[in-house]
Ligand code: HEM
Ligand SMILES: [Cu+2]
């Protein structure tokens with residue numbers, strides 16, 4: 129005897145389920161285990177993860193680090209924004225503030241960097257366009273992500289966390305160049321390209 | 333009134349509702365009406381905001397300026413997600429308690445006080461939003477700051493909600509003590525109880541975040557941006573779990589009222605509800621998957637709610653609800669083939685069509701996208717893009733709001749005792765709303781796949797130092813989104829028009845005369861299938877070797893394949909992008 133949803137079941141309702149119900153629950157449970165297992169598996173095998181190197185950071189300190197980074201590797205300027213070309217393998221900094229991404233990064237195809245993200249005011253959203261890679265940029269926190277650009281070209285960083293009325297103007301730039309075009313010549317330890325104020329890139 | 337007062341001593345307060353045979357408490361009815369009316373007003377305001385936001389995001393029209401876009405988006409989020417949904421849910425609690433349990437309403441004055449507090453808090457929030465003192469969106473991420481009255485309003489609203497929830501628990505105690513029902517509470521009440529328990533947990537998170545933030549807004553303390561996000565989502569997502577539990581309860585209720593759906597197995601359905609409660613505090617994680625504040629172990633463990641046990645619960649309900657409908661129909665003799673029961677179902681009953689559309693869109697679009705985007709690494713290609721509003725308009729709108737709307741067509745005749753105005757329009761309303769929102773949600777998830785951000789005033793980035801080019805398909809996708817959204821708004825408009833007209837200017841529905849009003853009230857109220865569940869211990873015959881509910885088995889199999897394909901397609905998509913970690 130079945131009750132409907134608004135009848136009080138009388139007596140013991142702890143009865144065995146239908147076979148179809150049991151089978152479905154077993155399949156659903158198995159699928160849940162697959163869903164769960166995929167995440168650790170991707171940590172071991174996959175190329176895209178969120179682990180990062182994570183620290184708390186004072187806004188002033190992060191701004192300071194970014195400025196030092198810019199001073200060390202600036203190669204040009206575009207619309208008032210410094211263009212910075214750091215050596216492959218290095219720590220690179222991207223600072224979000226209302227309403228700009230600072231500085232412009234010039235990276236080398238196939239090289240790995242540790243990209244540090246933070247904000248000096250409110251939350252911002254890092255969206256690498258058009259690859260659709262997204263990270264949250266939270267004031268007070270330094271998110272260091274190992275990234276490897278896989279193709280050369282001109283890319284954008286779009287802010288995709290609401291950060292005030294100028295939110296839509298918060299667009300930054302990333303340039304990825306081939307190893308030959310790079311001032312570091314594809315060499316991470318970069319013996320020859322070390323002049324921080326070198327003219328390898330120039331204005332765009 | 334002491335709890336021991338017998339019902340017989342206060343007969344004037346009770347009226348036996350002739351169609352359900354349930355005793356109906358006048359106070360509970362009045363409270364339900366008040367909550368339902370305010371909920372509808374909130375839906376109207378939120379709906380007008382939806383139209384304005386939609387016409388702005390539709391770049392071809394780009395209606396509002398930047399300031400008003402974000403202001404109205406805040407209005408839309410707060411009015412829909414917080415005020416409309418929660419006022420409606422309080423009405424559902426008042427229905428699942430006193431009415432379904434046949435019992436008197438305890439603490440009537442307190443309940444009105446709580447309602448007043450909710451309205452007061454709501455008005456305070458409206459005032460700060462409309463005067464431009466709270467342009468922070470409904471998440472109000474610190475350190476974006478609103479006027480302190482914005483946070484105070486939310487706190488007052490939450491206190492009111494907490495009190496009403498407490499009264500619901502008191503109702504259960506009263507009903508038990510006064511023996512107004514035999515055995516265990518009905519499944520629908522059980523589901524509402526889980527929603528209420530989750531509501532308490534949710535509101536505690538709410539207190540933990542809004543009270544400090546209120547002090548912060550007055551310059552009295554510091555609030556860390558990451559801690560805010562974590563605790564806020566303990567509120568923000570847990571409240572979605574209230575919506576899910578309430579929605580699933582309504583699914584069972586509508587299945588009962590429209591076609592005499594049965595509960596296949598009480599144990600299974602109830603365990604599935606309990607699973608929702610157990611892991612609810614982990615709910616904030618999937619909003620923080622690409623945040624710097626937490627490590628991967630924390631993210632993996634929490635985003636999966638203890639290894640996807642809440643997903644398991646939803647997959648169980650996704651089976652048992654259609655199975656209950658199928659079994660109910662088969663018991664009534666609709667035993668032909670796999671799908672005879674579906675073919676012969678009352679598709680013109682707006683309660684039934686709302687139920688089916690709610691289950692289908694919630695499951696196929698909302699559920700599948702939600703689990704996929706909530707996967708730790710896949711979130712990299714979903715976070716803060718239009719994929720996210722695409723997902724939740726399929727859950728909380730086409731799922732929860734759709735179910736609420738379907739229930740309304742029964743509440744108006746049952747509680748307000750009115751016939752439904754514009755009934756022919758009302759019959760197509762669920763289809764219009766659901767297909768509109770389906771288009772809208774799918775278009776948004778596609779747009780998000782190309783990286784289109786959510787919460788963005790201008791996709792041409794006027795005034796930005798560098799240009800941003802999207803795929804040429806983007807304009808078309810956004811136009812589809814706009815058309816779907818407009819269809820949904822028309823559907824929502826019909827809902828509001830018909831409910832308001834019925835309630836305030838509608839023709840009365842004389843008690844016991846339902847049968848004379850075919851064509852102005854839902855079929856279920858005329859056939860009353862819930863009153864005569866066929867008494868048999870034998871399952872009716874069914875074709876094939878798939879047990880008693882072969883149609884449902886077939887449907888969930890399609891669902892499962894869609895789920896697996898979408899999930900792994902997203903892993904593939906992720907693997908094409910830059911290496912990061
Ligand atoms: C016909 C109906 C609706 C339409 C056309 C609609 C449209 C929209 C649009 C265009 C956005 C902005 C997306 C963005 O730019 O990020 C949005 C956001 C949102 N909508 Fe709706 N909506 C509708 C109904 C609802 C309902 C019923 C609810 C809740 C129950 C809801 C909850 C939300 C929320 C929470 C947001 C996010 C706000 C934010 O990001 O701050 N919507 N909606
Ligand atoms: Cu920003």
Ligand SMILES: [Cu+2]
Pocket residue numbers: 252253287288289290291292295296298
């Ligand atoms: Cu922004």
